[in-house]
Amino acid sequence: MNHAASLTHIAAALRSGSQPLLPYIEQMLDQLDAEDGAVQAFVPEPDRRARVLADAQALIDRYPDPASRPLLYGVPVGIKDIFRVDGVPTRAGSAVPPDVLAAPEAACVSILKQQGALVLGKTVTAEFACFQPGPTRNPRNLAHTPGGSSSGSAAAVAAGFCPLAIGTQTIGSITRPAAFCGIVGFKPSYGRIDPAGVIYVAPSLDHVGLFTQDVASMQLAASTLCRDWQPVENPGQPVLGVPDGPYLRQASAEGLAAFERQVERLQAAGFVVKRVSLLHDIEAMNHRHRELMAYEMAQTHQAWFADHAEQYSAATAALIERGQGISRVAAQADANGQRIARQQIEAHMLEHGIDVWISPAAVGAAPEGIESTGDPVMNLPWNHTGQPTITIPIGVAANGLPLGLQCSAAFGQDEHLLAWAAVIEDRFPI
Amino acid sequence: MNHAASLTHIAAALRSGSQPLLPYIEQMLDQLDAEDGAVQAFVPEPDRRARVLADAQALIDRYPDPASRPLLYGVPVGIKDIFRVDGVPTRAGSAVPPDVLAAPEAACVSILKQQGALVLGKTVTAEFACFQPGPTRNPRNLAHTPGGSSSGSAAAVAAGFCPLAIGTQTIGSITRPAAFCGIVGFKPSYGRIDPAGVIYVAPSLDHVGLFTQDVASMQLAASTLCRDWQPVENPGQPVLGVPDGPYLRQASAEGLAAFERQVERLQAAGFVVKRVSLLHDIEAMNHRHRELMAYEMAQTHQAWFADHAEQYSAATAALIERGQGISRVAAQADANGQRIARQQIEAHMLEHGIDVWISPAAVGAAPEGIESTGDPVMNLPWNHTGQPTITIPIGVAANGLPLGLQCSAAFGQDEHLLAWAAVIEDRFPI
Incomplete structure (x- = not known):
């Protein structure tokens, strides 16, 4: 597998012109043609080459002066097929007709385009x-799942098809596939990236998130997509917490x-690790989160499911039908529990002086087979609390497949979290 | 949930006439109507009541004399919808038209009927x-999966809809759902129950198996369906082995x-438990088994998939397509590895004097949600070796959901395994 360089390197080379855009994009399209038949990270698109090359030529015409080029000039990105993109149908992995799902372009896709990114595809x-x-x-082993639900975005970055891809997470759909594919996955604080124009699963639980090959690249990507990003310099060494129980x-x-061996190695590398009894409930x-998800999923899909139930898979239909049976009162109680949970976890962080909770990014490495995307249970609490x-x-x-370390900071501490992750990435002797 | 009595009690009462057949069957049909909307263990069948009552009346007419009644006289059974049953379509959980899947009745279904069983449904x-x-x-918690792939058969017995159901296992489709639903599941030695008339997954790995509420009932059911059943009296106390590693x-x-707490309680109850380092490969x-399964699955479905690919789910299509890419040479090597594995495990049993391997029946209890049937990985070795x-x-x-203890004996030791399981069930202080 021909692994692309990281986003920071490619973006700098394209902006400066040391890497001319057209031959780079043609090479990336060639690689996709040659290798994606095996990986199937991207949704097939007959006119992809013509569309992407036209977009690239428009960028070249618009930004002849390297000094004026935006941060992601010419960077090919993968867009999970639940984000609307003008000119490309939204299928959402569903048999429901794309015109039913059509809507104006997602806000974060428009931002990526304004920053010069090229939509390589869905x-x-x-x-x-x-x-x-x-x-x-x-891509690390074709007999295994890449995880999900942002399966293609994680696989695309891991395969080197693009240095940046976007996805969403409602339980574990960023963290788990990133870990299974051996790349970096970032789920910002709830609401930190505008979800407008994304097909919701459950609006109060959905997060837009990002995939890159390294933490520095994630800092660049996050700075373009997260509201009011304030870079953190010299964050210091974080105090790590292990949520025992x-x-x-x-x-x-x-x-x-x-994971325990990783903890020992972090301690050997000089990190302070505190073990705190946490999450006894x-x-x-788990029940509250899944009930709330089903309840909101039923609302999201109410009209579509009424008209197209026969085009839903049995598993997705069952989720919606479960949600239809949940009362507003029960869902409200779940949402209250969600708020209390965040307060409790953050109270423990204050009490014990913990900056970053560390935990396994999944129950294990990617399982063999693609009939299941694996278990998101290790990701659920940090998605529940936002x-x-x-x-x-x-x-x-x-x-032989990768393992990920899941790092979680307090709500709103996105910039610090990425800065601390860079410290761990830099000093952790992998 | 109105739990039916166990098979042994019901079968005896029906044979003797102490429980008249017609009112019993009408009560079971009423229960199914009232409760299966929530569980969905059975495939809907508009004419079920008329069909089952007609079959019951035919039994009554045929066996007026209690002394002549067969072992399963009047016992309602659930049949996994991959077994052909005369007069009931075979859908196999698929959108492929039932007439494509039609074939003569499965051998074990005919045996059940000869023994007096009534097909309650698919x-x-x-x-x-x-x-x-x-x-x-x-049925133990409607928010959770019953396991699979024999989902309905396990749920039907656990819900008390019938005291016996049949299913199949290719990796873990008997043991896992039985454990998740809190009942007894038996997968006999490979080939011990005739699979003729069952839609194969992978013929060299598929086993017909059974679900009941207790071990004595399983002994009765196995005696009717397993070739040449030789009941074992006084089997003695088995030496148990734990496959460490x-x-x-x-x-x-x-x-x-x-599981380790269960081991301690078995030792406290007087069982000898030996720990043996096993299954380091x-x-x-896991890879060999899944590769062989995909290879044979592609062969099983070759003609159907060629004509009806669009009616397969993406997950099943992917399994078949994976299998299409596996060579005969690779599959042969997998099959050789399978034979060696059985020899190695049985050599350890001889060397250490182990009668029964004990292990967790699943990685944990049934997970919440029905989008996945859970992980069969704890069952795979014992299915691989047959x-x-x-x-x-x-x-x-x-x-709050049940946990199962998976007990495995040497190939062909089915009668001893069930006799030993009865000892464990009887003496284990649950």
Whole structure:
């Protein structure tokens, strides 16, 4: 697999002109043609080459002067196929006709374009960003799932098809596929990236997130897409917290043992690691989150499902039907529990002086087969509370596939989280 | 949930006439009408009541004398919808038209009928007994999966809709759903029940298996369906083996801790438990098994998939397409590895004097949601080798759902395995 350079390097080379845009884009399109038949990260698009080359030529015409070029000038990006993009149909991994799903372009796609990015294409998503998998395979081992629901976006970056891709997370659809594919995945604080124009799963739980190959690239991408980004210099060394208790024991015994070895290596590298008993109500939180998701999913899909139920997979239909049976009162209680959970976790951070919770990014490495996208249970609490999380590749499992370290900061501490993740990435002896 | 009595009690009462057949069957049909809307264990069948009552009346007319009645006289059974049954369409959880899938009645269904059983109906299966879930819910908690692919058969017995149901297992489709639903699941030695007339997944890996509420009932059911059943009296207390190593560490940390507590309680109850380092090649075995399954699945579905690809779910299509890319040479190597694996495991049993391997029946209890049927990885080795396994309910997890103890004996030791399982069930202080 021909791995593309990281976003920071490519973006700098394209802006300066040291890497001319047209031959680079042609090479990336050639690579996609040659390799994506096996990976299936992107949704097929017959006119892709003509569209992307026309967009590239327009950029060249618009920005002849390198000094005027925007931050992502000429950078090819993958867009999860639940974001609307003008000129490309939105299918959302569904059999529902694209014209039913059509709407104005997603706000963050427009921002990416304003920053000079080229939409390389739509990436494969599980049906409506839930659990019904698409055909995408893990570039690290084609017999394994890339994770989901942002399957194609994670696989596209891991395969080197593009240095940046965007996705969404409602339980674990950024962190898990990033970890399974051995790349960096960032889910900012809830609401930090505008979700307008994205097909919701559950609006109060959905987050727009990003995939890159390294943390510095993530800082660049986040600075273009997150509201009011304030870069942090010299963040210092974070105090790390391990959330001991039943939450951690949801990981596989192998995955948990690998995590504990990672903790030991972080301590050996000089990090302060505090163990705190946390998340003893994990069963209740898991239930609350999934109930709220089903309730809001039923509302999101109310009109579409009424007209097109037969075009939904059984699994997605079952989720909607479960949601239809949940009362507004129950959902309100779930949402209240969600707010209390964030307060409790942040109170523990204050009490123990913890900057970053660390945990396994998934119960283990990517399982074999693509019939399931794997279990998001390790990601759920940090999505439930809306806290920002980043996963960085930190090792390899017995099956040869990557393992990720999931790092979570307090709500709104996105800039610090990425700065701290850069410290861990830099000093952690992988 | 109105739990039916166990098969042994019901079968005896129906044979003797102490329980008259017609009112019993009418009550079971009423219960199904009242409760299966929530569980969805059975495939809907508009004429079910008339068909079953006619079959019952025919039995009554045929066997006026209790002394002549066969073992399963009047017992309602659930049949996984990949077994052909005369007069009921076979849908296999698929959108492929039933007439494409039609074939003569499955041999074991005919045996059940000869033994006096009444086909209560077809039970929901994951699509073609693979991974694409159906709508069935876990009767122990409707928000959770019942497991799969024999989802409906396990749920039907757990819900008390019938005291016996049949299913199949290619990786873990008997043991896992039985454990998730808190009932007994038995997968006999490979080939011990005739699979003729069942839609194959992978003929060299598929097993017909059974669900009941207790071990004594399983002994009765197995005696009617397994070739040449020789009941074992006074089997003695089995020496139990724990297969230490990376296989066990695939379980969740919580699931493994629960298993270790079960081991301690078995020892406290007087069982000899030996720990043996085993299955260090579990990654290779997992890969071999899934590769062989995909290869044979592609052959099983060659003609159907050629004509009806668009009616397959993406997940099942991907499995078939993976199989199409696997060479005969690779599949042959996998099959050779399979034979060697059985020899190695049985050599360890001889060397250490182990009668029954014990292990967790799944990585944990049934997960919430019905979008996935859960992970079969704890079941794979015993299906790979064709050894008989039985799971018995042995505890409850933090989420309130049941946990199973998976017991595996040497190939062909089916009668002993069930006799030993009865000893464990009887003496284990749950």
